[in-house]
Amino acid sequence: MIHTAAARLAETGLRLRAMMGGGETLRQRLVLDDPPPQADIWVHGASVGELVSARIIIEALAGSAQVLVTANSPTGRDMAAGWGLPARLAPLDVPGALGRFLDAARPRLALTVEGEFWPLRSRMLAARGVPQAMIGARISARSAVRWGRLRGLIAPVLGRIEALSAQDAGSEERLRALGLPQAAILPRLDLKLLAPAAIAPPPDDPARDRVWLAASTHEGEDGVILDAWLAARQSCPDLRLILAPRHPRRGDEIATLIAARGLTVARRSGGAESGPVLLADTLGEMSRWYAAAGICFIGGTLTDRGGHTPWEPAAWRCAILHGPHVSNHAEGFAALAQAGAARQLHPQDLGATVARLAADPAQAQRMGHAARAVLDRRAGNPASLIARLRDLANTRDRNDIQGQ
Incomplete structure (x- = not known):
């Protein structure tokens, strides 16, 4: 085939480059370094984002099988290695590299995350009788x-896939039109929602009802938040505010805004744990603030930053408030709004809305529970998918693998 011939020619040039000092990355992608370890399941994701989204499924599979993770980027590889899993750069889609990789790894199942279609990889896996699957599969209209x-x-690649879970209905339909067999289609899962859905939120608590979290705020939003909180305090004097900027390095700037309003500055970076206004200018503690607050404003939505994810506050059963700029997660915000779980507000309405929710905790709790229900419904349950992947990995004995 033309594609295979071109791949062989490209590989010859790449090997010469590697022999002349092409670097560790190229050598590993050509599998000219130490061979990969033997594995039951070969999991491949392009880089950090894909692997993070699939981590729950990857670690579930690793609980009962030997998993080898590959990525196209060193950062993705190193992250997976940090999870305690064997990890390396993926072989390039050229015959020699793939052959050396498969001879050593001898996988029972090849699992791809999201959306990479490699014709030669697909054909060589099929020639060795290795089942192929995809999770979180997506493909844009373009x-x-x-x-x-x-x-x-593309049609032969898709035709060889035995199990595929799409990220959304549009991707599923487009993949079917390009050649994916109907029999391969599994229930859809949005991988990026699995980690939030795994969070166990605290029970409803009156202490949360009077705490408002402004999460991941950006420049231009903090002053609006502080003024809205002061306005809400006129009717709810015990309302607390946790102000958590997206970038903690802005702590000094925000502390100045707090002090300018005659307020005591309590900074988490200085050891403070509570206060009428707590400036949460640290990294790695957002779960703590979500757990403490029943009402959450999502930053990046008052200024035109596209908005941050609504699914983390939904996981913690927070009543969700946001501004008009939600392009990064427009469909998710729309689904939450339709369920009565989220409200879009103009800055001048923010204080009054927070005051009403703080004064009516049952309403805020209904919003929080509705948000969690939307998350759980959209995330789906990965149990049946994991079971299907395990079944595929056990469809053959290793002695039956061709090419050994």
Whole structure:
């Protein structure tokens, strides 16, 4: 085939480059270094984002099988290694590298996260009888059009997939149109929601009802938040505010805004744990603040930053408030609003809305429970998917693998 011939030619040039000091990255991608360890399941994700989204499934599989993780980037590889899993850079889609990789790893299942379609990898796995699966699969309308012009490449790749869970209905339909067998389709899962859905929120608590968290705020939002809190305190004098900027390095700037309003500055970076206003200018403690607050304003939505994820506050059963700029997660915010779990506000309405929710904790709790219900419904339950992947990995004995 033309594709295979071109791959062989490219590999020859790459090997020469590697022999002339092409670096550790190229050598590992050509599998010219130490061979990979033997593994039951080969999991591949492009980089950090893909692997993080699938971590719950990867670690569940690793609980009962030997898993080898590959990534296209050193950062993705190193992150997976930090989870305690064997990890290395993925072999390039060229015959020699793939052959050396598969000879050593001898996987029973090849699992790809999200959206990479490698024709030669697919064909060589199939020749060795290795089942292929994808999770969180996605393909944009634009990519589908491009692949549609290369149906001779994409259709056989999709036709060899035995199990695929798409991230959304649109991706699933586009993949079917390009050649994915109907029999391979599994229930859809949004991988990025699995980690939030695994969070166990605290029970409803009157202490949370009077705490408002402004999470991941940006420049231009903190003053608005402080003024809204002061306005809400006119009717709810015991209302507390946790102000957690997206970038803790802005702590001094925000402390100045707090002091300018005649307020005591309590900074988490200085050891403070509570106060009428707590400036949470540290890293790695957002779970603590979500657990403490029943009402959450999502930063990056008053200024045009596109907004941060609504799913973390939803996981903690927070009543969700936000501004008009939500382009980064527009569909999720719309689903939460439809369920009565989130409200879009203009700055001048923020204080009054927070005051009403603090005065009516049952309403805020209903919003929080509705947010969690939307999250759980959209995340789905990965148990059946994990069971199917385990079944695929056990479809053959190692002695039956071809090419050994």
